[in-house]
Amino acid sequence: SKADPKDDDKKSSGEFHGAYPFNKPPDGHFNRGGGPNGLAPVAMYLLDGPYSDLIHMPGALWEWEAKKWVYYLAESSEFSADFSTFTVKLRAGLKWSDGKELTSQDYLTTMYVQWIQNSPSWASIDKIEAPDKQTFVVTLKSPAAIIDRYILKSAVIDTGTYGDFANRAKALVESGKATDSPEAVALNKEFNAFRPKGIVASGPFTVDPKLITAAKLTLVKNENGYRAGDVKFDKIILFNGETPDVAPLVESKDVDYATHGFTPAQEKAFESVGYRIMRPPTYSGPALFINHDKVKAFSDKRARQALAHVIKRGDAGAVALGDSGKAVDFMAGFSDVQVPDWLSAEDQGKLNKYENDLAKAEDLLTQAGWKKKGDSWQTPDGKTAEFVISYPSDFADWSAAGDNVAEQLSDFGIKVTPKGQKFESYNPEVDKGNFELAIHAWGASQHPHPHFSFSADLFVHNIPIARNAGGRGMGFELKVDSDTMGKLDLEAVVNDAGRGLDEAEQKKNVTKAALVFNELLPIIPLFERYGNNPVLEGTRVAKFPADSDPMMKNAPYGDNAVVMGILGGTITPA
Amino acid sequence: MTGEPLLSLKHVSQTFASKRGDLPAVRDVTLSVARGDVLCLVGESGCGKTTTARMAAGLAKPTAGTVEFEGADINRMDRERHRAYRKAVQFIHQDPYASLNPIRTVFATLSAPLRRHGLAKNRDEAWEQASDLLRRVELTPPANYLAKYPHQLSGGQRQRVAVARALALNPRLIIADEATSMLDVSIRVGVLRMLTRLREELDVGFVFITHDLAIARYFGAGGRIAVMYLGEVVEYGATADVIDDPRHPYTRALLSAVPDVDPGPEGRRDPGLRGVDIPSLTALPSGCTFHPRCPLFVPGTCDTAAPALRAVPGAGQEVACHVVAGKAGDPDAVGQPAGSGA
């Protein structure tokens, strides 16, 4: 009984309705900080995520399929031939919303503020300069494959607001102070407490502080901003909230596009009222983590391989995310989508795809010393195989995956009991190693390079990084002995894969890591999560990129295709 | 009357603290009672009868003065003697509906003290003894009553059960606080007769509290009576003396106020009080507390000094009244009601 007038109402000229959680003042504030997109803005900046690219534009965003930059504030960028410097050329005639000119000086400001904030970008930066108004030059300490991303994706902030901080940081950098020096720490503290009165925007939109409520945030046009002329929308309304809060708004067609992690049920409901579901890859997903320290029964890799053969990864994906949960095929430790880019056809052939095969699994377990007794398995030490699988109960997809894995394994004869916890208490428990089996993340959705995926798979909840949380995480020793590659240090291999700029060298290391991962299965990736972003076409927005559009390969949380479409003027009002 | 006093109150007072100030409910009361003896406490509502009784029964500690049982202060006794006192002095409440636990049978009520104090070793013994008790209070056959709950009994029957319970520990003194005032006229006398018989047969002493002078006279025949007013004893003596020849103007007023089916030839006498309202305990009148209402009020004397309880020449009882004590012999001739003209 939806009356048409209501729909008309919603059509009001040139509005785009998105949804994203934001921080309303007084918590949320206007100190954008100097971080690159998704990296290190000051906590509780008004708005994180892709929409903030519309306000504080980055130099460029990445096209994942075409593997090239789409330049915004920057006009071009390049490494010097010897990879010792990286130069960004800014467009001429850019203006801030307060009318001031946007120049390479602002890039300096941005990078110095990043220094204050201890950004990883400075790990490979030696020096930064602005030889002229349009040129910004970074001198590199050591070549890193990822430095261009750090710099180009940085949201540029204005010298008018942050210049003072930048100058003080510059003085410290030039006097050779480290970021952990007392002066730097003090400056950092001061900066974090810095609360500008408003936002000075470079992009086509800005924020009117009067229009912020707990329910929604209205982005209004910044006529001075870059691409203000290309963007066809007058206003962007962002509804606040997480999945359960936003779902009813989608259902009532108040939202044109949402990137939340909806459940299959919600997705189905959205489709029934006229939404199309976009499914961009996120290059990550949940995996089954095993506590190698605690659960000795799985210290034999054959036991882990058996698990991979038992679990129907497609089922887990379907239960958790419906069509957006795609079983991991290559089991290479990073996204199936990217495997062909990094591994030769031959090496791909070497990957064990761990098809669902219970006989094989039984075989492997028996080899590993397990025994089947009646319906249930006994571990090599003669105990009945019984484990607890932990997962965060507040993530619908992960908990569904966890429940499902538990049931599949129990059906197979390894009794697994699920235990859901809130993420806030769950995550530290995992890092402290207080679990037997757990569901956690594999892969990387921000950065296309497999280095980040391996780092997520092998470091974050494992000895190297979990140390920070006072534990050993899953306790998987990274000095491994493998059939395929012999003895090697996985930590070094993964780090090398991200270092240097020689792509061939990187591929070699990625391949090594992938093959060893595939053989040893320190974690068992279950499925890859694709977005299930509902889009409403024809009401307020004419069209969203088609499923076949190459832009759809962009990770929605890294380089959001819709935001890029709005900026490019390809997504228009109905 | 007979023998050593079993229980005596010596100058006991009880003052309650209230928001409006101190509330002297009982002031300097001295009374005693011996085995087989009966002492009636009468007076208007709120004059401190119950409070006095509660102190005598050890339910409340006097704020001044002592309560002595066989010559020893009950609040300073060792455990053993206190136990003996507890067993020897029992209390019967006014309301037979409230004093029996509604969820316990007669047998449960009676057997609890028997078992607790080792008088009955087992259930059968308890049953036997409980039956005896019921027989003693004339509830026969006992088997008809032992299994009943209080709500299945009539008021008189309940009060008999309460008496039986009080008898369970073979007391030597029973304090009965308005034990019959809640009972119907038609059964009240029956209970009183039963109590009288116990007194005679078991030689149990009684402190009997009532506001009904007729009942005091009936039950207290042969005993003594104490008339209380605003926390003090104003007249104290043998029942017959006090009722038939009252001396204190308050006692006289009380007696003349008693309604009578057949008022007799001279008709009812007007109590002749000067005021109806009882003064508040928190704002007691000075001097004799009765003076604002007293027909014999003598200004200058009665409102300045509190009279003590004194023997009155020519009468058996003691009276606390300046006027009566001063003009002995013929209370009726005592001067003009002083207040009437003022």
Place this chain on the structure above:
Amino acid sequence: MTETALLSVRDLRVAYRTGGGRMVEAVRGVDFDLYPEQTLALVGESGSGKSTLGLGLLRLLPRTGHITGGEVVYRGSDPEGTDVLRMEGSRLRRWRWSEVAMVFQGAMNAFNPVLKVGDQFADTMRAHLPRQRLGKAQVRERSAESLRAVRLEPGQVLDSYPHELSGGMRQRALIALALILEPRVLVLDEPTTALDLLTQRAIVDMLQELRAERGFSMIFISHDLALASELADRVATMYAGRIIESGTTPDLFRAPRHPYTVGLIRAVPPVRAGAVEPVSIPGAPPNLAQLPPGCSFAPRCGHATDACEATDPALRTVEARPAGQPSHEAACLHWESVRLDTAPAAAQDGTPNDAPAKEVAQ
């Protein structure tokens, strides 16, 4: 006294619903006439239906109580009389208190504890008198007058909350409240039982004076025979929901003809020396839910014969008097042999009075 009765009650029946869908008849066919300026005393044991009768007259029974039969005719200004049982709504509301007022048994709780006494007086007047005639000052003046009549200090009482008054003061204030609209009939349900002797005496005296002054009629409910005898012209004894004897005060107290009335009188110990020993009535008051067939007093009665257990006797005239004057009537088959001085044999030997004289189910 040749006037017509002010209030005529005929065959009034009141029943209470009790658990299990059962009904208990608490008043079982009561007849009486109340004449102007007359006081009728209703006496009887607890539970005999006195209060129920009083409440029934004013149609104030609790939810569970129902008038199941009979009629109540009130002849105030209208000689034809109004059928009280048919009055409804605001007529009934206005009739109450302005024509017939009642002083209740539990006078301690008769006042709303959260309103000042003066406000409750005002409430009553405002509910009955036309608004324009009632200024604040008038209301207060009238209340004060009424309070003075019962010898209370108006200045103090009107501004007090009920709990600030003593029991006696509250009872008198309630009487003042009952008289404020100058009703023709005052129903007093044990107005003094909770009070001590001296206060009771004062109130009784005061009622007598007031009646003499204002000329209203009273129905005085009490189980205190002596008190009733002082105040009433006529007395009716109730037992198990019926009037079993009625007549003038001397009739009942000097020459009762129903064994129950006799028993009641003999059960009261006298305060004066030399009077006869009190004797109690054996057995227990009857349980209304399980009345014996025949005379309901028969199980406790020394005069009872087989006939008594078979027939429930109606009131018989003991001594007839002309209309307007109460005849002496008793509902006993053996009234002729009943005398105050011939005590029934059973009670004399002190048979425990609660142990049923004859086996009566409890």
Place this chain on the structure above:
Amino acid sequence: MSTTAPDVASVRTGERTTGIARRILRNYVVRRVFRSLFVIWVVTTVMFFMLRLLPGNPVDTYIATQMRAGGSYESAAATAAGLFTFDPSTPLIQQYGDYLWALLHGDLGNSLTGTTVVEKISSGLPWTLFSVGYALLIAIGVGLLLGVLMAYRRGGVLDHTVSVIGSVLHAIPNYLFAIILVVFGGVQLGLFDVADIRGTYTAGVEPELSFTFVSDAFYHASLPVTVYVLTTFGTWALVMKASTITTLEEDYVTVARARGLSDRRIGTQYVGRNAVLPMIAQIATQGSFVFGTAIFVELILKYDGISAELFAAINDRDYATVQGILLLMTFVVVFSNLLAELVNSALDPRIRESANGAGG
């Protein structure tokens, strides 16, 4: 018979009595306030240490938030790392000392994100007080009215309907009820505009005392208020019914009927007022429920109140904010109890005098 009141009765203790009474009263109030302060201190202390016993830290909670919105672990972790003004290494006792010291100076501290706690509280509290207070008012009002009617017509249709509906609605958790309301009432039946009604007021409306703003505030509050009212009125009705039944049996009600008072007067001043008395304390204890129960409703309906704030702060391990809000709640609870005592004694003259009587 003379009727003179005690004429010459020189009252013995007149003056002194009032003096003593006042002293006792003062004493009582002092005692009461000390007790309240003690409770506040204990609760504050217990909370201080309990909070710090909670596992997890602000970083993890930040990651969780990002991930729940669909972000990936790795991006969220990178964003959150090292960003909070959070130093867990100070010894607990020192933290506690600092906290108390600051508290004594009226300083509630800063939240993790640097905002002052006072600022946070003052942004959320008015809305919660407004919506929950408004709802309590309606629920209690409606509940009391229904309760009285139910008591009058015991066993009637109204009695049964309200009992059943009330207890079923009460049985449904209010967050579930809120979402049902949104999904069925808003989305499917289109009774209200789901997007529009969220939040506390419409963007752009100036928060000031104007008709536009006030009506806008009521409009936005209508959803949470509906939820609170529907889930609670039944219980109030049932409690009130019980209380009214007791009151109806009181003698003074019968006397009032005998006095020919109008039903309205009896219903309000004689029955209603007395029936409400025993419920006042209960109404006061609602003070503590005010915040605790609004959490999910505020979250779901994006009603920007203090409960949502508290819940978020607990999840974020934002100690200063949690402590600040809890301190406030403790104050509210303790003082609403005090208030109830006052109201009770204002309504019930008997309490005025005997509040501390008969301590014997």
Place this chain on the structure above:
Amino acid sequence: MTAIAPGVAEPALAAPAPRTDGVWRTMVRSKSGLAGLVLVVLITGMSYLAPLFVDDHNPVDAQNRWQGPSGEHWLGTDHSGKDVLKQVVLGGQTIIYVGFLAAVITLGVAVVLGSLAAYYRGRLDSALLQLTDIVMTVPAVVLLAVVGAFFGLTTPTTLALLLGLITWPVLMRSIRAQVLSLKEREFVEAARLQDLGNMRIIFVEIVPNMAGYILINFIIAVTNAMYALVGLYVLGLAPLAGANWGIMIHQAWTYGAIYLPEGRAFILAPVCAIALFQLGLVMLTRSLEEIFNPRLSKG
């Protein structure tokens, strides 16, 4: 904890003279009481007996997620293709167990502490009152979060313990108030006069007099604990192990069942189960009230 709950029933001070006869009759006579009894017995019976007859294996069927009601699945399937009906039938045990155990604990603590405090007064009393003040003031959410984090709350018994330990103060206060008034009753004084011993007086003479009140509050406590448990799941404070109504509601909630017509049975079934059980208890309470408070009984 999930709703503004006016809390415990008003102390009904009328001496609850139990009518030993006719308890059953009163119960049966009142239609709603009987219906309540039937509901409670049916649901409890189903929850406890069904596992004996129903195969508790409820397989995941990834292909048949969110199926509407059908001949095969009477109430349809959930997000993982499991049969909803089976979950409802098998999912009552924990909830009912926790509800009852928590109520027993609440009542136990409240009755013991409440009567001791009232009987002995003095320091014990004020200390206990102070304690209730504090426990009532500390918000349950925080208490639950902290205690939950420490005790793991993995077994129904610990859950019940926690719920019980949080909810006793309100009840304790009203029990205390009742005992304060009961202990002034004359039958208690009579027992003291006979030196029957304090413990005996408290627990034999006094406490049974509150039986009706206690029973009714027991039922209220059961229903409160049941929903508090569901709240714990929803708050994520109790681990989601096993399958019960609370977990079903939580899952239906997180998986957005409400949006899907086919999924509504999944959310409504457990809600209805609890609501019916609760309704049953409430209706039962009403007849119990009648049994224990004769003043309320009507024709």
